[in-house]
Amino acid sequence: METSSPERIITYVEQFIKLSEQDKNAVTEKFKPIKVKKRQFIVQPGFVARNRYFVIRGALKGYVIGDDGQEHTIQLALEDWWISDYNSYIFQQPATMFVMALEDCTLLQIKYEDEQFLKNSSHRLETFFRIIAERAAAFMQRRIIINLTQSAEERYDSFMQRYPLMLQRIPQYAIASYLGMTTEFLSKIRNKKVKRKR
Amino acid sequence: METSSPERIITYVEQFIKLSEQDKNAVTEKFKPIKVKKRQFIVQPGFVARNRYFVIRGALKGYVIGDDGQEHTIQLALEDWWISDYNSYIFQQPATMFVMALEDCTLLQIKYEDEQFLKNSSHRLETFFRIIAERAAAFMQRRIIINLTQSAEERYDSFMQRYPLMLQRIPQYAIASYLGMTTEFLSKIRNKKVKRKR
DNA sequence: CGCGACGTTGATTTGCCTCAACGATTGTGG
C-alpha cells in the first residue's frame, strides 16, 4: 500500500509553509483521493473545471484541439504536479482543454469552493496558494522564453535535461506536441542524436 | 498634473479586494513613485530584480537576447500593467531579462522585502498578491496556447483584437518579436491585409 | 541637416510540416 494520499499533500504543503494542526485537518478534509483509469478524462472543453488535481501517482496530459484538428499538449503532470485547465479553474469559466490520464492514476481532488474556503479561513493556506500560483507563473514564463528563443532540437535538449523522468513515461507524440513540434520531427531529432554519438 | 500615483494603485487593488484603512496606508507607504526616461533600463541580466513595477504612465518592454544575438520580447506593459523579470523577482535570483522603457514612464516601485512585509502583515493583501499571481499564470497559459496553436497571421489578429492600444504605442519590431516572428514578416502580413481590403 | 531608429519590399533559403508507407508493440475479443 502506498503512503496514504492525504499525508502526501501535507508533506508537499510543508515544503513551502508551516501548518497548524487545524490547517492540516482542513487540508486533509478538503482534498479527496480519487482513482482514474488510463484514457479517462477529468476535464473537457465546454464544461467548467470545478476541480484542481494533485497527482499522487500516475501521469496525465492537458491538451487542446486546434482549428486544424491537431492536438496540442499544454500541460504534462507526474507525481507531485498539479493539473487542471488553469484558466477554467481560476475564473470558473468553460474549459478549452481536455485533461486525460496517460496511466492509471491516484489523484487528490479539491473543489473550487473548498479551495476558496481554505484560503479564506487561514492566512497560511492563502500564502501557500499564492506561492504555487507564483511558481506556476514563473514556470510558464520560462516555457514562453524557451519557445521564443530555442530551435526544436534545443527545446528537446532542455526538456530531456530537466525532465528525464517524463521521457520514460510520456508517449513521444505528447512530448513532441508539448514542445511545439510534430512526432515525426522529434523522431528525426532523436535519430540524428543516436547517429552523432557513434 | 495626473491623478496621484498612490491613489491609482489603491483603486487598482480595490478592483480585487476590500482594503482596510490600515492596508491602504501600508500600500501607499510601500509603493514608491519613480520616473524613468525612454530607453532607460530598470532590470538587467545578471542582477537580481529587487523590485516589481506597476505602470502609472508610459510603456515598457521586457526582452531576452538569445544565443544567436536576437532580441525576443517576453513582456509588454502599458498603464495598469505590472512588469519585472518575473522569475528573478519571485525567486530573487539573477535576471535573464532586460526591462527597458519605450516611453518616458511614471512607475510605482515595490521592493521584494516590502512586498513580503505587506503579504505577511495582512491576509487581505496576501489575497491580492495571490490573485494577481493567478491571473499572471492564466495570462501566460493563454499565450502558450496561442503560440502553440496559431499561425503568425492568426497571432497578429488575436493581438490586434485584444490589445488595439498596444499597436499605437509599441514599435512594430517589439510586437513582432512578442508574437514570435520577425519584423519583416509582420510587415508583410500587414501589407497583405491592406491589399485584401480593396 | 544628417544620422540613427524604424518600417518596407523582394529574392533566396531553411527548419519544420505534411503526407504516405511501414515496423514494432500492445491490447483485446472470439
Added chain:
DNA sequence: CCACAATCGTTGAGGCAAATCAACGTCGCG
C-alpha cells in the same frame, strides 16, 4: 491463446510558412 486492430514510433520525399539577407524609404530628433 491466438488473430487482428489499434497505438506508437520511424523513415523518406516533397512542400510551405517563416527566416534571412540585402537594399531602400521615411521620419523624428539631437
